[in-house]
Amino acid sequence: MNTNLTVNGRPHALDLDTRVTLLDALRDQLKLTGSKKGCDHGQCGACTVLVNGQRINACLSLAVMHDGDEITTVEGLSSDGRSPLQAAFVRHDGMQCGYCTPGQLCSATAVLDEIARGWPSHVSADLEGPVELTREELAERMSGNICRCSCYPGISKAILSVAEDGTVHREAAE
Amino acid sequence: MYAFDIERPTTIADAVAALKADEAQPLSGGQTLIPTLKARLAAPSKLISLSGISDMIGLSDEGGALRIGGATKHDTVAKEAGATHPGLAGLAARIGDPAVRHRGTIGGSIANNDPAACYPSAALAHGATIVTDRRDIAADDFFTGLFDTALEDGEIVTAVRFPRPEASNYQKFEQPASRFAMVGVFVAKFADGVRVAVTGAGEDGVFRWTEAETALSSSFTPGAVEGLSVSADGLISDLHGSAAYRAHLIKVMTKRAVAAAE
Numbered sequence: 001m002n003t004n005l006t007v008n009g010r011p012h013a014l015d016l017d018t019r020v021t022l023l024d025a026l027r028d029q030l031k032l033t034g035s036k037k038g039c040d041h042g043q044c045g046a047c048t049v050l051v052n053g054q055r056i057n058a059c060l061s062l063a064v065m066h067d068g069d070e071i072t073t074v075e076g077l078s079s080d081g082r083s084p085l086q087a088a089f090v091r092h093d094g095m096q097c098g099y100c101t102p103g104q105l106c107s108a109t110a111v112l113d114e115i116a117r118g119w120p121s122h123v124s125a126d127l128e129g130p131v132e133l134t135r136e137e138l139a140e141r142m143s144g145n146i147c148r149c150s151c152y153p154g155i156s157k158a159i160l161s162v163a164e165d166g167t168v169h170r171e172a173a174e
Numbered sequence: 175m176y177a178f179d180i181e182r183p184t185t186i187a188d189a190v191a192a193l194k195a196d197e198a199q200p201l202s203g204g205q206t207l208i209p210t211l212k213a214r215l216a217a218p219s220k221l222i223s224l225s226g227i228s229d230m231i232g233l234s235d236e237g238g239a240l241r242i243g244g245a246t247k248h249d250t251v252a253k254e255a256g257a258t259h260p261g262l263a264g265l266a267a268r269i270g271d272p273a274v275r276h277r278g279t280i281g282g283s284i285a286n287n288d289p290a291a292c293y294p295s296a297a298l299a300h301g302a303t304i305v306t307d308r309r310d311i312a313a314d315d316f317f318t319g320l321f322d323t324a325l326e327d328g329e330i331v332t333a334v335r336f337p338r339p340e341a342s343n344y345q346k347f348e349q350p351a352s353r354f355a356m357v358g359v360f361v362a363k364f365a366d367g368v369r370v371a372v373t374g375a376g377e378d379g380v381f382r383w384t385e386a387e388t389a390l391s392s393s394f395t396p397g398a399v400e401g402l403s404v405s406a407d408g409l410i411s412d413l414h415g416s417a418a419y420r421a422h423l424i425k426v427m428t429k430r431a432v433a434a435a436e
């Protein structure tokens with residue numbers, strides 16, 4: 001089935017079996033192997049990518065359902081692998097084995113965008129006005145991304161440091 | 175996955191026509207169906223995508239009730255239903271995780287009727303109406319058993335209509351890994367009485383706790399259910415919790431929901 005995807009700003013025309021997930025299309029067809037296959041059924045978050053700016057599990061979506069969509073993978077977060085979030089993950093040791101890291105980075109990029117837009121979550125103290133990125137707020141928003149090495153202290157520090165710097169990286173979403 | 179074709183209709187009529195094909199199955203957000211296909215537990219010849227049908231997406235006011243299109247995503251309900259239906263918005267905001275909420279839909283959840291899903295409890299507690307391509311079905315008649323509903327073959331949930339409660343709340347004791355409800359209780363107070371729906375606990379899926387409804391209709395306070403007890407008969411026992419544990423949780427969650435209702 002013919003499917004047009006724009007991935008990290010580049011258009012791709014693919015002819016895909018209907019069964020190919022978005023994750024497999026990214027990894028196997030486009031050779032963008034940053035997005036990882038962990039559980040392959042939507043529980044671990046290692047395959048998190050942004051579709052039209054929103055994070056989803058790429059393993060739980062058929063690629064042919066994304067005709068015309070704009071997709072951002074970890075490879076698209078920066079040209080040199082050093083977006084503020086990526087640099088902060090390195091600085092704060094936000095990984096051990098690194099397998100979940102691409103998903104963590106994509107998800108965290110979306111979290112910072114959601115906070116910048118003032119979208120509350122169910123743990124937000126106030127539904128109106130700016131959202132404060134507390135640890136509880138961050139834990140809720142990152143709940144879909146599991147780290148088997150349990151590097152949550154470093155991951156949290158990294159994301160919070162970027163949020164505090166106010167250097168929210170928007171290049172990927174725009 | 176077994177091989178299948180995909181059709182992407184843009185109208186309800188086209189989707190219903192496409193579903194007449196042998197072994198055709200609707201695909202909404204796919205957060206349950208795709209894992210099911212991967213496990214080869216389903217073998218549709220054709221998937222009919224419902225996500226491109228604009229008439230099935232979004233929230234609207236319908237004579238004071240809230241109409242939510244069947245293909246509306248959880249994230250949208252979480253963001254937009256709160257002004258009139260705070261319990262419902264709170265429920266949607268706690269389904270799964272953010273990535274799941276960006277894909278999963280209310281119609282998919284209702285039609286699947288997973289015994290631990292959140293939305294069936296909201297539909298039942300509100301006395302909602304399930305709108306399909308061919309009829310209206312009262313929530314009391316819709317949920318007929320484990321993963322079973324009153325839907326006929328090829329029938330689509332096009333919308334769910336929720337009357338506006340005076341107060342409502344949903345409390346979920348979640349299984350921490352999946353965030354499905356081990357016990358979830360939705361309480362909704364209307365002028366003519368209170369409705370209490372329980373998910374996650376019943377062997378036959380979502381059910382109403384009628385004794386609590388009677389007690390709370392007289393006095394809408396957490397203390398009103400204090401003297402009641404829930405029988406463990408017919409409740410789920412699994413590695414996450416025994417039937418007796420779930421029975422206990424039902425009362426605890428009901429009291430919390432009443433205390434938090436707004």
